[in-house]
Amino acid sequence: MTDPPEATVALPAAVVEWYEKFSRFNSPYPAHRRGRAVDLYPGDGVGRSPVAGVVRAVRTVGCPDRPYAAAEDHLIVVDLADKWCARAGVPTGTVARILHVIPEVSPGDRVAVGDALGPTTRSGFFGQWVDDHVHLGFRPPDANPFRASGSLPVAVDAPVEPVAWDGTGAVVERGPTHVVLGAPRRGDGERSFAALASDGGVPLDGGATHYAGGGAFEIGSETPATGGSEPAALEPGDAVSLFGTPVGTATEHGSEAAVGAPRIEWDPVDVLANGERVVGLSLFAARGDRFGVKLVCPDREFSVGESVTVEVVPSDDPIRLGVG
Known part of the structure; x- marks a missing residue:
């Protein structure tokens, strides 16, 4: 039984x-x-x-x-x-x-x-x-x-607007181990939630890629991706890319897998900021003037107003942070 x-x-x-x-x-x-x-x-x-x-x-x-x-x-x-x-x-x-x-x-x-x-x-x-x-x-x-x-x-049970981004933005906030970039630009729905979109238009969640896995948010029919294209739902087994680089794969559902929107197992990649490796991107759904991309960079200093270009590249030794 x-x-x-x-x-x-x-x-x-x-x-x-x-x-x-x-x-x-x-x-x-x-x-x-x-x-x-x-x-x-x-x-x-x-x-x-x-x-x-x-x-x-x-x-x-x-x-x-x-x-x-x-x-x-x-x-x-x-x-x-x-x-x-x-x-x-x-x-x-x-x-x-x-x-x-x-x-x-x-x-x-x-x-x-x-x-x-x-x-x-x-x-x-x-x-x-x-x-x-x-x-x-x-x-x-x-x-x-x-x-x-x-x-x-x-x-x-809250749809999230996927927002496309080309990886460039200026620093609007600086902390001891992070900066926030004032990009990407989102639509007019400042009261709704939004998140950075994959190349395929899927809103992403998690520590990319300093934690072993991340995930995706539910999209909702009323929140098409920036640029006008309707994003397809992310299915288990689908590849995920960001800035033209494959970054992960959606996992199969099951007793040990995430429920709801699929979990993403990150590929071995590095996140670069102005050509230098940083820890990663801290991704979440946000709304209003708090929306932006958080760059985790404890060993790298950026000034408020400085222009930053983010890239993702394959890696033989990706950063992975545990719980210890």
């Missing part, structure tokens, strides 16, 4: 609209690699609740020791309201797990979508170039919500 299929949490568009950015695959951790977590970026330092329900537990947990990060992180466990479960297509009793927020809520508190749970925290679980965010995962009824593994698949 086979086990029944797992429920997939369909995160409603009305939830992600509380945030400036979101990503399913931009992390080296197994939950993200398998499409079983989503990171939601508020942009204002407030860790808003992406779910409705009652807080079951709040715990302080240890995290990797990083000089730029707090010494501890926090887990907020929420028993989801029946209406929220119905809207997301999961059984009553499903539980949410929220990380990277300093809790200002307590067990027994009732929370609604958009309620402030507390300020976000700089956690050692993510890289210095990663913006503060709310990590969200789900557990089925009767599962142990405190274990690090066992999360349900997560899909995001």
